[in-house]
Each structure stands twice: as C-alpha cells, then as structure tokens.
Amino acid sequence: MPGMNGGRRARTKSDKIMKVLLINGSPKANGNTYIALSEVAKTLQNNGIDTEIISIGAKAVQGCIGCGKCAETGRCVFGDALYNAVREKIETADALVVGSPVYYAGPNGSLCALLDRLFYSSSKYLQYKPAAAVAVCRRGGASATYDRLNKYFTITNMPVVSSQYWNSVHGRLPGEAAYDAEGLQTMRTLGNNMAWLLKSRAAANLPLPEKEAPLRTNFVRQDLF
Secondary structure, three states: OOOOOOOOOOOOOOOOOOEEEEEEOOOOOOOHHHHHHHHHHHHHHHOOOEEEEEEOOOOOOOOOOOOOOHHHHOOOOOOOHHHHHHHHHHHHOOEEEEEEEOEOOEOOHHHHHHHHHHHHHOHHHOOOOOEEEEEEEOOOOHHHHHHHHHHHHHOOOOOEOOOOOOOEEEOOOOOHHHHOHHHHHHHHHHHHHHHHHHHHHHHHOOOOOOOOOOOOOOOOOHHHO
16 A cells, blocks of 8 residues: 655644545546546645555455444454555544546446445544545546535544545556646645645644534334334
8 A cells, every 4th residue: 555655844743643534536646636636645744744645455345234343342343454544544633535537427336335434434533624626537527526525524523624626637558647746736725725724724623513413304204114
C-alpha cells in the first residue's frame, strides 16, 4: 500500500500535527487517480499538513452483508487486512479525501464495498472530520461519481470541502491526468480549502455540536398489518 507523507514547515513540540488520509480507490496504485490525489496531497503539505495516500489495490474486496454484527463488536466481522489498515488510519486522521476512477458513471465497486463497511462500522471515527471526493474519468460520469461518494460524508456529519469546480480530473491512458491543467488546479484549490478549514477549526477550538438522540422512522409501519 503506497503512501506519501509530507509536511514542509518546521514544527515545535506544542504544535498539533494535522494529517489528511487520502484513499486511492483505483486498482492502479500509480495511475491517474493517484496523480489527482497527489496534487491535493502536495498542496496540503505546502500548508504544513501531513498526508498519506493509501491504495485499495487490485484484489477482490469483501462487501457488506448487512449482518449487523459491527453494532455489537464495533468493527466489521471480516477482518481483512485492507479494512483493518484503513480503519486504523482514519482513527487518527483529521480529514479524509476519497478518489475513484469512473466505472459506468460511478465509483469503483471495490472502493464502495470497502466504504460501505468502513462507514457503517466505524462512523464514530469519521464524525465531523472534513472530507472531499475526487473523480477521475475519460470523458463523462465524473459528476455522478462525485455525488455518490459525497453521500458517505453527508450521512456521517462530515463537512464537505469544496473547490473552484467539481472535483474531477480527466485522463484515460496512464499519466494523462498530468496534462489536465484545469483539473489539477481544481485539486490544488481543494487542498488549499481543506487546509484553510482545518486550520480555522483548530484556531477556533470550538466544541463539537451537541447531537440529539437519533430518531429512526421507516416507510413501512408494521402496526398497519
């Protein structure tokens, strides 16, 4: 699982080291999705924020089976290495960026299989952490992919970080994303905006919002039958 760590400025012991985890949802560890995420990571590093890119790899990823056991144990029953590694990293990360190639106008299925399990079993480690999605496509489907990934964040009380445009980069052949000047600029703007939000939150030092007890309503009422 390739990683890229950074941090440009000298720190004192009193500084809190902020870190952003970037998930590369492509089976190609160093492909166009990696190029897009690397641009975000470099910008965060230039703002004094550490980063790590983790790739989901090309092996099959177990999906959620809706067993509900994670509600009892606090973690997914499938203790595969990928889930365990990403879960461990999101516990200590201050923010999250998820990138995916576009497959049939949607994210990579393996990535969604992992995210379904992570967000359902580990949402307590994700609450109120800034998040952003990145989509990489040949031509179309980026907006639908972007929208699909954002749904993980908006159901988990995660502030969604914006950019100057929807977070998409274009490229089909290996390395082509490096030539999408507007897309890479969008990635840099995303990195700067995320750094600004993280630093603003740290400076304000405000408590998290008070949460109400959850109310669950279903569309099917058993008392009617």
